[in-house]
Amino acid sequence: MKSAVDQIGGEIQLRNLVERFYDRMETDPAVHALHRLHFRGHGLNHTRQAQFEFLCGFLGGRAYYKERFGHMNMREIHAHVPIREADAELWLETFDAALHDCAMEGPAVERLRASLRRAALSLVNDVPDWRLEAPAHQAPASN
Numbered sequence: 445m446k447s448a449v450d451q452i453g454g455e456i457q458l459r460n461l462v463e464r465f466y467d468r469m470e471t472d473p474a475v476h477a478l479h480r481l482h483f484r485g486h487g488l489n490h491t492r493q494a495q496f497e498f499l500c501g502f503l504g505g506r507a508y509y510k511e512r513f514g515h516m517n518m519r520e521i522h523a524h525v526p527i528r529e530a531d532a533e534l535w536l537e538t539f540d541a542a543l544h545d546c547a548m549e550g551p552a553v554e555r556l557r558a559s560l561r562r563a564a565l566s567l568v569n570d571v572p573d574w575r576l577e578a579p580a581h582q583a584p585a586s587n
Contacts, residue, residue, distance in 0.1 A: 447504030
């Protein structure tokens, strides 16, 4: 039986999809809030590679991410990131647009979408959201 990564076109197609997703994140102003979540992390270059490695294993291919980091626990990986439902939905919309850009469709892609939806929504948390802090140069509002 073919893995899900093989069913969507193999590692090359997955790499193209991940690259397109992050290209969108870096260039589409509508996705700025999502892009901003990476400002306090390792940055998008690191994230592009890690996302490819994670998704490859997530989709039943080689578990590059696990080989490098010893696990694939998504909640642990994202434990420090404030993820709200709107962030998860924006991530899913951006990924869906990347799928469209890469002309990926069919039953395997629909299964991928469903799996990603479950995964993204499972990451919604109540980690304090540093994005809501007032900029350092802005004085707090007076009462």
